[in-house]
Amino acid sequence: MYGSDFAADPHGHYARMRAAGPIIPVELAPGVNAWLVTGYSLALDVLRDTERFTKDPRSWAALSEGRIPEDSPVLGIMMYRPNALFSDGAAHARYRGAINDSLSRIDPHALSEYVERSAETAIDSFAERGEADLLGEYAAIIPLLVFNQLFGSTPEQGSELVRVTAIMFDATSDETTQANVDMLRYLADLVEAKRHRPGADVTSWMIAHPSELSDEELMQQIALLLAAGTEAQMNLIANALRLLLSDDRFAGELSGGSLPVQDALDEVLWTDPPLANFGARFARYDVEIGGAWLRMGDPVLISYAAANNDPELAGADRIGNRAHLAWSAGEHRCPADGTARAIASVAIEKLLDRIPDLELAVPAERLTWRPGPFHRALTSLPVRFPVLAKPTPGPAPGPASGPVPASAPVPPLSSAPPAGTSTARPSGSESGDRRRPWSPLGEWWRGR
Numbered sequence: 001m002y003g004s005d006f007a008a009d010p011h012g013h014y015a016r017m018r019a020a021g022p023i024i025p026v027e028l029a030p031g032v033n034a035w036l037v038t039g040y041s042l043a044l045d046v047l048r049d050t051e052r053f054t055k056d057p058r059s060w061a062a063l064s065e066g067r068i069p070e071d072s073p074v075l076g077i078m079m080y081r082p083n084a085l086f087s088d089g090a091a092h093a094r095y096r097g098a099i100n101d102s103l104s105r106i107d108p109h110a111l112s113e114y115v116e117r118s119a120e121t122a123i124d125s126f127a128e129r130g131e132a133d134l135l136g137e138y139a140a141i142i143p144l145l146v147f148n149q150l151f152g153s154t155p156e157q158g159s160e161l162v163r164v165t166a167i168m169f170d171a172t173s174d175e176t177t178q179a180n181v182d183m184l185r186y187l188a189d190l191v192e193a194k195r196h197r198p199g200a201d202v203t204s205w206m207i208a209h210p211s212e213l214s215d216e217e218l219m220q221q222i223a224l225l226l227a228a229g230t231e232a233q234m235n236l237i238a239n240a241l242r243l244l245l246s247d248d249r250f251a252g253e254l255s256g257g258s259l260p261v262q263d264a265l266d267e268v269l270w271t272d273p274p275l276a277n278f279g280a281r282f283a284r285y286d287v288e289i290g291g292a293w294l295r296m297g298d299p300v301l302i303s304y305a306a307a308n309n310d311p312e313l314a315g316a317d318r319i320g321n322r323a324h325l326a327w328s329a330g331e332h333r334c335p336a337d338g339t340a341r342a343i344a345s346v347a348i349e350k351l352l353d354r355i356p357d358l359e360l361a362v363p364a365e366r367l368t369w370r371p372g373p374f375h376r377a378l379t380s381l382p383v384r385f386p387v388l389a390k391p392t393p394g395p396a397p398g399p400a401s402g403p404v405p406a407s408a409p410v411p412p413l414s415s416a417p418p419a420g421t422s423t424a425r426p427s428g429s430e431s432g433d434r435r436r437p438w439s440p441l442g443e444w445w446r447g448r
C-alpha cells in the first residue's frame with residue numbers, strides 16, 4: 001500500500017482486495033504487515049469492538065518482538081504515545097474529556113471569522129499572479145493559521161511551528177530527528193507560556209481542565225491535535241477543491257453559494273476521505289473476524305475509503321448522507337469533525353467567492369497523489385485565474401500581524417506522517433515545479 005501504483009488508483013486496488021473478502025492481509029511499508037478491513041459492516045463492528053481490540057500499540061506483537069524495521073516510516077503514525085488515540089478505557093476517557101471539553105469552548109462565529117481572514121490573507125498572497133498551487137499556497141496554510149490562533153501561539157512560536165512542520169513533512173531523516181526535538185521544544189514552550197499567562201485558547205482550556213493533565217500529558221494531547229488535524233484538514237480542502245474544479249456536475253455553480261460546497265465535501269468524505277486507511281487497532285487475543293484468523297497482537301487498519309465505497313451500500317444517496325466513515329466511528333471517532341468541516345467550508349467558499357473564475361491549470365487526470373498507506377493527498381493543485389486587483393488592506397491574521405485576538409478559531413498542523421510515506425512527488429504542474437507542498441508556508445509567514 002506504499003507504492004505509487006496504489007496512490008495512482010486506490011479504488012482499483014480496493015475493488016480487487018474486496019473480492020478476497022471484507023478483511024485481507026496487506027503490507028503497509030516494507031516489512032510491515034497488517035490486516036485491512038474493506039467491508040463497511042465489518043469496519044463498524046471492529047471500530048466499536050473494545051473487547052477484542054485495543055488501540056494501544058504496545059500490544060503490537062511484531063513491534064515488541066523487533067520485527068518492524070526501526071526506521072520504518074509507519075512508526076511515526078503507529079507508535080505508542082500517551083494520548084487519546086492510543087489509549088483505552090479510563091485513560092482514554094480522561095484524555096478525550098479534556099480534548100472534547102476544550103474544543104467545545106471554541107466560538108463557531110469567531111472560528112468562521114478567523115478562517116475567513118486567514119483565507120483572505122492567503123488569497124492576497126497570490127491574487128496578483130493569476131496562478132497558484134492551491135495545495136501549498138492555500139489548503140496547507142489555512143489549518144496552520146487556525147491552529148496557531150486556536151492554541152494561542154505567539155508570533156515567534158507560530159513561525160517556529162511552520163519551520164518545523166515543513167521539515168517534518170518532507171525532509172531527510174537527519175533533519176527529521178532535529179525537527180522532532182524542535183517540535184517538543186515548541187510544545188513545551190507553549191504549555192509553559194500558557195501556564196503562566198492563560199488566555200482564551202484551547203491550550204489554556206486544557207490546562208485548566210479538571211482532569212489535571214501533567215505538562216507531559218498536555219504536550220502529548222496538543223501534539224495529537226496537531227497531528228490529527230492539520231494534514232487531514234489540508235487534504236479535505238484540497239480534495240474538495242479538486243472535485244469542484246474538475247467535475248462537470250459542479251460547473252457553473254462555483255459562485256452560486258454554499259450548496260455545491262457542502263455537496264462536494266460530502267462526496268469527498270465518501271469517496272476520497274483524507275484519512276483513507278487509518279484507525280489502527282490490535283487484536284487482544286487470537287480471533288476470527290470476517291473469515292480471517294488474526295493472531296494476538298496483529299494490527300488491523302480500517303479502510304474508510306474502501307468501506308465507504310462498499311457495494312453493500314450501493315444505491316444509498318450520498319448527498320446530505322453522512323453515514324460515511326471518514327471521521328471513523330465508536331469511542332475514537334474524530335472529536336473535531338464539525339470544526340474540521342466548518343474550516344473547510346469557509347475556506348472553500350471564501351476562495352470561490354473571491355475567485356469565481358478559478359480553473360485547473362492541468363487536466364484533472366494529470367494531478368498526482370502522494371504515495372503512502374494512510375492518506376489521500378494530492379502532490380499539488382495548480383490553478384489559474386484572471387489576475388485580481390490588489391486587495392484592500394485589512395487586518396492580517398497570525399504571527400506576522402501582531403497580537404492575535406483572544407477569541408478565535410481552530411486546529412492543527414500535521415505532525416509527521418512519516419517522511420518516507422509522505423515524500424512529495426514531482427508536481428503535476430506544466431512547469432514541473434518540485435517545491436515541497438509546505439515550502440511556501442515559511443516564506444509566506446516571513447512575508448515573502
Ligand code: HEM
Nearest residue numbers: 084085228229232233236279326327328332334336340411
Ligand atoms: C478533515 C479533517 C479531519 C479528518 C478527516 C479526521 C479524521 C479522524 C479520524 C478518522 C479519526 C479516528 C481515528 C481512529 O479511529 O483511530 C480521528 C481522530 C481524532 N481526530 Fe480527527 N480528523 C480531522 C480533523 C481533526 C481536527 C481539526 C482535529 C483537532 C482539532 C482532530 C482531532 C482528532 C483527535 C484528537 C482524534 C483522536 C480521538 C480519540 O482517539 O479519541 N481531527 N480523526
